[in-house]
Amino acid sequence: MNQGKNKKSTNRIRFGLCCIFRQEPIRFRQVTAKTLQRLPRSEQLSRVSEICLHNVQSLYKSLQYVSDNGIGAFRILSPLLPRYTHPQVAYTLDDLPAGELINEEFYKIRKFRQQYDIRLSFHPDQFNVLSSPRPEVIRNTMRELEYQGLLADLVDAEVINLHAGGVYGNKEAALGRLEKNVVKLPESVRSRLAFENDDISFTPADLLPVCKKLKIPMVYDVHHHRCNPDEHTIEEATERVMTTWQDLGREPYFHISSPKNGWLKGSPKPHADFIEPADFPSCWKELRVTVDVEAKAKELAVLKLMEDLKNA
């Protein structure tokens, strides 16, 4: 690897891979609650145990892959420990036959992450909604986020990134409920929490005041900002979002993606296989930031974008 003089504009950017691989033979497994519920408890646990062990081994391989390929961040898919919080089949690592092996693998992951300085994040699924007026939604969200906080402790992840949720006809009221619920989160979650602008409801201009007030950094998704714009230009949003991280002594976090069908034909929201280099904001090129690449071709898209920007 050429680490020195020839790398020009993008050598300060840490690129991130999201969740899974397209070509590299690293896979994560799943199991549904319905399947598990048909089994007696002991078989449930041995089934889940096998899958969890497989998944943490795959996570370790993922970190090896990214560090071998000059990728500096990895987003971990939420169901790493499948159905961990499901009311009917929930379990703890101590319940699993391979619990000890799984814990050893987590230890290896933490060490590897620290040694190679890989930034790890989580992006909990869309049903985690801190702004909901429905108590049961908040309860489920709290339970799921607690699990994400545990996972983050186990792998030494830095960021748990959430959207602000629904509007319910009143943005201010929704953000008010969100603020109230943030305070109730356990420290493992609160200390890692970030809010990301989304493509239908909450823009950077909506979230920045809340983030400033709560001292929670903001993840800036420029694709969402283009789909759901506000009064800020990309340059302004970039600048203001950066301060939410820098005020906390942390590295800013951005997302990039390209529209599957281009900007003109149909909805621009679905993600393309690769990133169109023109979609990469030129004002990002000299920054020391993390940019997660949200593209269907996964690791191939990250490597291609890194190459395209180097040659730009």
Next chain:
DNA sequence: GCATGTCAAGTTGTG
């Protein structure tokens, strides 16, 4: 083997 329907969970906009 391979095609197809299913899977815990929320909210919004489109056709």
Next chain:
DNA sequence: CACAACTTGACATGC
């Protein structure tokens, strides 16, 4: 009103 979209299809079933 059904369905897609969202950070991500994988798995179970039936032919």
